[in-house]
Amino acid sequence: MENFLELLKRRRSSRLFTGEPVDKDMVCDLMRAALMSPSGHRVNPWEFILVEDKEMLKALSVSKEHGSGLLEGAAMAVAVVADTTKTDVWIEDCSIASIIIQLAAEDLGLGSCWVQIRRRMDAEGNVSEDVVRKLLGIPEHYAVQSIVAIGHKAREAKPFDEEKMQWDKVHIGKFGGEE
Secondary structure (H helix, E strand, O other), X not given: OOOHXXXXXXXXXXXXXXXXXXXXXXXXXXXXXXXXXXXXXXXXXXXXXXXXXXXXXXXXXXXXXXXXXXXXXXOEEEEEEEEOOOOOOXXXXXXXXXXXXXXXXXXXXXXEEEXXXXXXXXXXXXXXHHHHHHHHOOOOOEEEEEEEEEEOEOOOOOOOOHHHOOHHHOOOOOOOOOO
């Protein structure tokens, strides 16, 4: 097993995929990771909708004006939704689950990219969340946080450059550092 920091360094957003399907065992591993995602008081408001159908991926690819087109070329996507009646921290819980899915994908050698849906619009001015809700049959009291595109990488991105770390954003003791 590699060092976790090396996994973080290697994980980059993938927007181009080969089109090769994701192996069912890998899909199962991704969902196992998602279901182990932490949530406040272990309420688990999140639910995951796996999409592999090419026509549905194409329909989802126009669910927001910018940044969702990559879904059309993905082998699969995971819509991360939440039952908003369960907790007031569903946004945080779904965000954690979304990045856990991305880290698991990278660990499996797959590429991924987070597509923000919450508080976005499509090209016609429709609320992206409503578009996705209708396409995927999501009940009204569920919110759509994100869709994570997943597939085999068409190209490898350079790892995170540690020379660009913004150490000035780390504060010791209080904001602005010690006195």
